[in-house]
Amino acid sequence: MRGMNFQKLLVPVGAIVLLGLAWRSGGWGGVALAGGVIVMFLLLHFNRVMQVLKRAADRPIGYVASAVMLNAKLKKGATLMHVIAMTRALGELRSPKDEQPELYRWTDTGGSYVDAVFNSGKLQSWTLTRPEAEPDAASPSEEENPAA
Numbered sequence: 001m002r003g004m005n006f007q008k009l010l011v012p013v014g015a016i017v018l019l020g021l022a023w024r025s026g027g028w029g030g031v032a033l034a035g036g037v038i039v040m041f042l043l044l045h046f047n048r049v050m051q052v053l054k055r056a057a058d059r060p061i062g063y064v065a066s067a068v069m070l071n072a073k074l075k076k077g078a079t080l081m082h083v084i085a086m087t088r089a090l091g092e093l094r095s096p097k098d099e100q101p102e103l104y105r106w107t108d109t110g111g112s113y114v115d116a117v118f119n120s121g122k123l124q125s126w127t128l129t130r131p132e133a134e135p136d137a138a139s140p141s142e143e144e145n146p147a148a
Helices: 002-057 066-074 080-087
Strands: 102-107 113-119 122-129
Touching: 002 080, 066 080, 066 102, 066 113, 066 122, 080 102, 080 122
Parallel strands: none
Antiparallel strands: 102 113, 113 122
16 A cells, blocks of 8 residues: 555656756746646546547446457556556446445456456456356257268
8 A cells, every 4th residue: 555655646746846857947937848748748648538438438337349358468457447448348346336445347248257356446356257168059969960
C-alpha cells in the first residue's frame, strides 16, 4: 500500500518541480510553457480514458471475443483501464461494490471466462475457466461407421 501512495504523489510533485524549474530558468514565460505542457499531458490522458470507455460502452458488460487470448495477454500489475482497453468491454463486477480486492469477469461466446482480481486498480491475479467438455454426440461411434 505504501508504494501506491508514492505513485499517487509522484505526478503532482513532478508537476510542481517542473513548474519550479521553469520559473527559475524562464520566469513567467517558463511557467506558462511548463503549464501548457502539463495541461496538454492531462488532456491527452483524459482523451485516452474517454476513448477506452466509449469503445467499451458499445459492448455488453463482461463480454470478450476470446477468454483464452485475454488470459494470454494479461500481465500482473496491469491497470483496470488497460484491461478494459484490451477487452473493449467493462468487466462484470463479481465482488461486493466498493470493497478491495475487486473481482471482475469477462466471458466469451464459448462459455470460457477469465476472473481477474484487482487491488487498488492493479491486476493481482487471474484465472481462466473453460466449460466442461461434453461428449461429442455428432462424432460417429465404431458401430455406426461401417467403413471401420
